[in-house]
Structures are given as structure tokens and as C-alpha cells.
Amino acid sequence: MRARVSLQIEASYSEPTRSANQVLRLTPRPFDGLHVLDWFVGVEPVATLRRSEDGFGNIVHSCSHAGPLEKIVITAEGLVETQDVAGVARGLNEKQPLDLFLRPHEDAEEIAAFAAKELGGEKDRLSRLHLLMAALHEKLNHAPSDAAPRPVADVFADGEGSAREIAQVLVAAMRAQDIPARFVSGLLLDGAEGAAFHAWAEAYIDDIGWIGFDAALGFCPRDTHLRLAHGVGFFGAAPRRAAISGYAEEKVEKRLTISAARQASWQIQQ
Template sequence: MRLSVDHRTIYRFTEPQSRLVQMLRMTPQNTHDQTVAQWRIDIDCDARLRQGRDGFGNAITMLYIDGPIDGIEIDVTGEVLTSHSDGVVHGAYEVLPPALFLRPTETTAQDKAIADFAARVTTPAQGRIGALHRVNEALHERFTANPGRPEPNLGAAAAFRLDSATSRDFAQMFIVAARSLGAPARYVSGYLLTEREDDHRPTPHGWAEAHVDGLGWIGFDPFTGDCPEEHHVRVAVALDAAGAAPVAGSRLGEGGERLEVDVVVSRDGQ
């Protein structure tokens, strides 16, 4: 499938900033099932850009801007060819061993309620892979999917107490549940093609991957209840959503900021 992505991020500052340094995790990489046909990051002002990699192997772009600056617009556009492989990730660039992804973080801390839930919806007879599928479906059934923008800093444990969940919250809850079952699990940020035509969304997409010995990393998207196939564009992975966030930024200056995000994913040739 040929997917085209247009991801626009706009920051507006209430006071002019004297400097801006941002780390962008906004560039997808090739895997056996994902080929980046073209991809570009455009900035609406004079900026110095540097390519690199973070510790998780994600492609990063460092962005340096001198002020005074009262806003910035980051426009990411590209085309990606995806193919079908039952959710198993093949040929991704891996720096760290799966065992690392058993580690809890602040937003994916161990949580008794989630662990109990995971234990309740699974049976030992299902085996690891069966159990993970079951958790994925059970989470999808339990929460209403909220396509809006996630609330900052809401951890998995707190999200589990609500009735609806954003894709980020779904993914982080899945990660906590999977780890409680002993499976390494990680957060994936990226894009999702939805069925609706010309659908503008206020946030990129997030889902999870869990590791099963013998198979490797397998994608799970509790937001859709399925395993990612051709509709997902995989961009960055980390222990949690914050680690895989598209933008980590720092600015030098007073005042607050306003963020606007607009994501359009469409299928080419339709």
C-alpha cells in the first residue's frame, strides 16, 4: 500500500524566544515491510538541521534556531510503501536487546490493576503470543477509542481508571500489561491510515510492540484492536510514549507556548 503522510506541527510562543533546540523523531526507516519512498522535513524559518540516531536506533533530526522567534512550523511530508506480514517486524534496526524493554518507566510503571486485568483475560494455555493477542482485544473492548490529543503526562495506571483512551494511552496500558506477563514491550510512534477520507487528526498515532522468543517483535494496536499491517507507518520506538515523542524541545525565553498538530494520512492513487 502506498501511504502519504502530511504532519504539521506548529508552536506559538507568547513571548519571543531567544533560542530553540529541538530533537525531532520524525523520520521513518526502512524495514522489510516498510519502504520510505520519499520523506522531507521543512521548517518555516532559518534553522540548522543535523541528522543522527538516538540510543534506541531511531533516526533523529536536531533542530537549532536562533531567536528572537515567536513561533515555528514543522512540516513533515512523505510517502511510504507498506506490505503485509502479520504484525511481525522484520529487518528493523535494533540497538538494544529485548530484555531492556521489561523495564518500567514513570508512565509505564508496574500497576496492580492492569496486571490483574491481564491475568484475568488470559489463560496459561494460550501461550505467550495468544495471551498478548487476548490483552490487545480486551483493552480495545474495555475502552472507548478517543481520537483526540492525549493529555500530557497521563501514565498507564491513571489512564486505566478512565472510560476512554487515546492511542497513546491504549499503547502504554498494553505495554504495562505485556510486561506484567513477562513479555518485553515497547512504544511505537507513527501514523495510521483510517478509513475515513481526508481525515485530519490532532495527533500522530501510537501503538505497541511486544517481543516473543522465536518470532521477534510483534506489533499490537489496542486502539484498533488489531495487529498493525499495511495501514501503519512505523517511525520511532522507546520504552514509553515520551521516549518516542516526535518532538523533544527546549527553548530559552519567558512565557508559554501553544501547540497545534495536524496529521493527514491518505492512500495514494485513490
């Protein structure tokens, strides 16, 4: 799929704020299922964007604004080509040991018990992961939202959550089965999501590598999933984190426009 993506995030303040600092993970990294043809990240008022890589290899832009500020507008846009690789994320130049992604979630006892019950005697790791994804897709109603996720125990007990929250629950269930798992933030290119951002989990399987599982939608990531960042949890992969100086309240509006098309088979034959 070839897609033109335009994302705008507007943060406005109830009163002028003295300063603002932002960390943005809004730039996709190329891998075997993604080719980035063109990509741009910008901010208004204009500020110096410092590009770097974090400890997970995610592309990060950071900037600071001196006030008084009434609003900040962030733009991320570009052209990408995606392929359906059945959720397998190869070619990301991994930087962290697998043990890091076995860190258990707090208050996840009920999730662990649920996972053990749903898996029964299934031994094959890939089959177990598909069973977990399907079970949580059935149990947790998907309620799109861009808010930061609640604790996994609260989401599990409520029976409903955003894609971010459901991804966190799936990560907790995978780790409860001693399977390395991580959180992935991204966008959907088919316009099916009610929120600007989407999220899913990835698990590690020997001889295959990292594979994505989207319990919010009930299937592995496809060419409609645009991967932005990954981390141990949401806050290590959050598309935007900000800190302001002062007492102003922040109101955030997001606008996402996608123009996408799949190539005909004769166009992609070699």
C-alpha cells in the first residue's frame, strides 16, 4: 500500500504558558514491511527540532519553546509504502536484550490467571499468542481514544479500553506466560480507527523474531498499520510527551488525513 499521511496536533492553553518542552516519536523507521519515501516533522511557532534515537532505536524529535505561548501546532506528514508481512517486524536493528521485555506488570494477577485458563494445554508459542489475542479481543470492547492508558488491572476489570489500553493488557498477558513482549504505537492507514493513534503488542518467537498482535482489532498488523515506535510500555513509545511551565490547562486536538491506495498485482511484479 502507498499512503500519503498528514497528522496535525494542536495544543492550546487556557492561559499563556511560560515555556514548553516536547518529545515526539512521530517518524516511522523503515523495516522489511515499510519503505519511507518522504517524511517531515515540524512545529509552530518555529523551534529547533533536535533529531536523535532513543534506547530502543526509535526516531525522536525534541524541542523547547520560550513563552508566552497560547498554542503549539505539530505537523508530521509524508509518503510511505507498506507491505503485509503477517505482523513480522524484521530489519529494525534491535538494541535491547529480550530480558527487558519480560518485566511483569503490577496488579496483573487476574490477567495472568485469565491467560493461563484460555491457553489450556497449548504448547506451541505462536498458537498461544493467537489464542491470547483472540481471547482478549472477545473480552475487551474497543473504545477508541487518544488518552494515556489506565493501569492494566483497571482496563481488564472494566472490560473496555482504547487500543493503547488493550495493547498494554495483551503485553501483560504475554509476559505472564514468560514471552518477551513490547508495546507499539502507530497509525491506521485505512481510516477505520476513531482516534488519531493506534497501538498493538509485539511478542518475540525464536527463529521468527518479533511479531505484532492487535487485540483491539482481532488480527495481526497488516499493511494498514503504520509503525511509529516501540517500548517496554506506552510511555516509552508515546507519540508525544510534553511538559509546560505554569498553571495553564492544555487542550489537544488531532487531525489525521490519509490518502492510500494498493497497487495492482501487475504493478509490483519483478
